[in-house]
Amino acid sequence: xxxxxxFALIARHFLxxxxxxxxxxxxxxxxxxxxxxxxxxxxxxxxxxxxHFLPDDPPNTIGRKLLRVNLSDLAAMGAVPLGxxxxxxxxxxxxxDWIAGFVAGLAEDQRSFGLAALGGDTVTTPGxxxxxxxxxGSVAPGRAIRRVGARPGDDIWVSGTIGDGALGLRVLxxxxxxxxxxxxxxxxxxxxxxxxxxxxxxxxxxxxxxxxDGLVQDLGHLCRxxxxxxxxxxxxxxxxxxxxxxxxxxxALLPAIxxxxxxxxxxxxxxxxxxxxxxxxxxxxxxxxxxxGRMVEGAPEVQVRGADGRVxxxxxxxxxxx
Amino acid sequence: xxxxxxFALIARHFLxxxxxxxxxxxxxxxxxxxxxxxxxxxxxxxxxxxxHFLPDDPPNTIGRKLLRVNLSDLAAMGAVPLGxxxxxxxxxxxxxDWIAGFVAGLAEDQRSFGLAALGGDTVTTPGxxxxxxxxxGSVAPGRAIRRVGARPGDDIWVSGTIGDGALGLRVLxxxxxxxxxxxxxxxxxxxxxxxxxxxxxxxxxxxxxxxxDGLVQDLGHLCRxxxxxxxxxxxxxxxxxxxxxxxxxxxALLPAIxxxxxxxxxxxxxxxxxxxxxxxxxxxxxxxxxxxGRMVEGAPEVQVRGADGRVxxxxxxxxxxx
Numbered sequence: 001x002x003x004x005x006x007f008a009l010i011a012r013h014f015l016x017x018x019x020x021x022x023x024x025x026x027x028x029x030x031x032x033x034x035x036x037x038x039x040x041x042x043x044x045x046x047x048x049x050x051x052h053f054l055p056d057d058p059p060n061t062i063g064r065k066l067l068r069v070n071l072s073d074l075a076a077m078g079a080v081p082l083g084x085x086x087x088x089x090x091x092x093x094x095x096x097d098w099i100a101g102f103v104a105g106l107a108e109d110q111r112s113f114g115l116a117a118l119g120g121d122t123v124t125t126p127g128x129x130x131x132x133x134x135x136x137g138s139v140a141p142g143r144a145i146r147r148v149g150a151r152p153g154d155d156i157w158v159s160g161t162i163g164d165g166a167l168g169l170r171v172l173x174x175x176x177x178x179x180x181x182x183x184x185x186x187x188x189x190x191x192x193x194x195x196x197x198x199x200x201x202x203x204x205x206x207x208x209x210x211x212x213d214g215l216v217q218d219l220g221h222l223c224r225x226x227x228x229x230x231x232x233x234x235x236x237x238x239x240x241x242x243x244x245x246x247x248x249x250x251x252a253l254l255p256a257i258x259x260x261x262x263x264x265x266x267x268x269x270x271x272x273x274x275x276x277x278x279x280x281x282x283x284x285x286x287x288x289x290x291x292x293g294r295m296v297e298g299a300p301e302v303q304v305r306g307a308d309g310r311v312x313x314x315x316x317x318x319x320x321x322x
Numbered sequence: 323x324x325x326x327x328x329f330a331l332i333a334r335h336f337l338x339x340x341x342x343x344x345x346x347x348x349x350x351x352x353x354x355x356x357x358x359x360x361x362x363x364x365x366x367x368x369x370x371x372x373x374h375f376l377p378d379d380p381p382n383t384i385g386r387k388l389l390r391v392n393l394s395d396l397a398a399m400g401a402v403p404l405g406x407x408x409x410x411x412x413x414x415x416x417x418x419d420w421i422a423g424f425v426a427g428l429a430e431d432q433r434s435f436g437l438a439a440l441g442g443d444t445v446t447t448p449g450x451x452x453x454x455x456x457x458x459g460s461v462a463p464g465r466a467i468r469r470v471g472a473r474p475g476d477d478i479w480v481s482g483t484i485g486d487g488a489l490g491l492r493v494l495x496x497x498x499x500x501x502x503x504x505x506x507x508x509x510x511x512x513x514x515x516x517x518x519x520x521x522x523x524x525x526x527x528x529x530x531x532x533x534x535d536g537l538v539q540d541l542g543h544l545c546r547x548x549x550x551x552x553x554x555x556x557x558x559x560x561x562x563x564x565x566x567x568x569x570x571x572x573x574a575l576l577p578a579i580x581x582x583x584x585x586x587x588x589x590x591x592x593x594x595x596x597x598x599x600x601x602x603x604x605x606x607x608x609x610x611x612x613x614x615g616r617m618v619e620g621a622p623e624v625q626v627r628g629a630d631g632r633v634x635x636x637x638x639x640x641x642x643x644x
Contacts, residue, residue: 026543027531029396041352044442046409125370125452127448132454
């Protein structure tokens with residue numbers, strides 16, 4: 001009795017990704033022993049070809065992006081990765097080579113981030129490739145970073161640099177010139193989940209999340225959860241050299257940077273007295289952090305101030321001075 | 323600052339599905355306390371419109387089918403449900419009413435099966451609707467039902483009735499006449515996960531799984547895991563009155579019943595001396611079970627015998643006598 005192609009595909013491509021508890025991907029479910037005394041952290045994200053990644057992105061980066069955006073959710077909670085389950089609905093006609101590249105990227109990232117697949121499902125679809133990943137991590141009980149908890153007077157911090165992913169997408173679409181090193185395109189395709197930083201700042205900060213939908217919008221989530229406002233200094237937002245070079249040539253790119261999304265940096269607030277501890281966590285995790293504003297009393301709204309101190313107002317597709 | 327439509331949709335439709343640990347669907351991840359001393363059980367399945375369900379199936383049944391096929395994986399491991407994460411990629415143009423129906427079905431089944439949503443993601447796709455669900459359950463350590471473990475001489479048992487789902491799909495496609503009560507179509511759209519039975523037979527049986535890809539193929543999995551063969555008595559396979567009526571009119575439907583899939587019944591093997599315990603578990607769970615064959619020494623293959631005792635051989639699309 002020979003196995004149907006689905007099982008051959010799973011054995012050839014996905015079995016090498018399977019970790020302890022996956023039972024060789026041959027049972028109906030996986031078995032996982034959660035580390036004693038730890039709380040489970042769970043997130044899930046979907047990605048559609050042509051919506052969340054470009055259909056001609058290298059297959060090697062696509063599975064990695066899916067894994068990394070989920071790892072970024074764990075980072076945002078201060079969690080340690082445990083494993084993942086993935087369902088893949090591949091566009092009909094997807095080649096074996098494409099799947100091999102997709103899986104090779106995942107295998108590389110599994111090693112880098114210290115987790116493995118626990119299970120999943122593989123099907124085909126007449127539509128664009130549709131991927132879904134559920135990630136599991138753990139935290140010490142009560143130690144998870146939450147979005148709720150920011151207080152007026154808190155410093156607002158962000159990790160790494162902002163805007164690279166959004167500019168990288170425009171570069172890949174041919175709307176902006178590429179930086180010679182390919183930094184922006186790489187940041188769009190391969191976000192860097194800030195796991196070590198998330199673990200290091202848990203317990204130090206008041207509130208936090210990852211920036212996936214745009215810095216201003218995501219800061220708005222922290223405001224609503226806290227019931228207070230935020231002032232963001234646009235000039236303080238950290239930029240990569242590649243992003244800084246682009247904005248030096250065209251200041252109208254600022255909204256794309258502040259609202260574009262695909263950053264997967266950590267955004268968090270902490271008491272000013274905790275600044276040294278935040279900087280210490282940053283050094284321990286080897287991830288730079290930058291103070292970009294402060295939480296303020298008032299309505300749960302984000303005020304963005306330009307370099308001249310004037311408030312910038314977001315309009316459809318851009319900003320206007322009051 | 324008003325929230326974008328995605329967040330309004332989540333608040334309106336998905337927030338009512340969220341259980342404890344989901345943190346109001348407003349953080350980057352969920353937090354779950356696994357019951358102390360329990361092992362976690364995890365499975366994930368994807369469903370595509372037009373592939374795994376019919377695009378004109380009532381939306382009320384589609385989310386329930388997705389949840390139930392995953393619950394069936396928990397049943398197959400003897401696990402108790404804990405919660406789930408779901409990602410939905412809705413076809414562009416999906417109406418608010420459709421999503422309301424989809425969610426109402428899920429809400430109903432959450433109550434029936436005693437679990438709630440922990441998180442997920444909602445996106446749109448230019449292709450057909452693509453759904454993915456990861457389910458979490460728990461078992462006492464070492465008590466999970468496994469596919470490996472069947473032994474020559476074991477009785478082969480199956481729960482409920484076989485073939486209804488596969489015939490129901492043909493009814494919905496207009497290829498077969500409907501039974502007056504709509505039993506077959508209902509069984510295709512709403513499988514019945516055998517959770518109570520799975521929990522009751524764990525520790526009594528040698529090996530088990532759920533029948534999703536067709537009885538003969540799935541029995542082949544138990545054979546390969548055990549390194550022995552199986553003899554299946556076709557005449558012993560339990561049929562619903564509706565399926566029996568169809569096959570009385572057309573014996574050529576037998577392959578559709580034995581290989582069609584979409585059954586979501588439990589298939590398991592146990593020592594003949596455990597028959598009384600199996601029957602006791604069946605009564606306790608109020609789910610009928612039927613002996614349909616035995617595991618035998620030899621190559622990991624399934625021999626199907628007809629009512630006359632002759633071996634039936636599966637050919638492409640049908641069966642032939644030797």
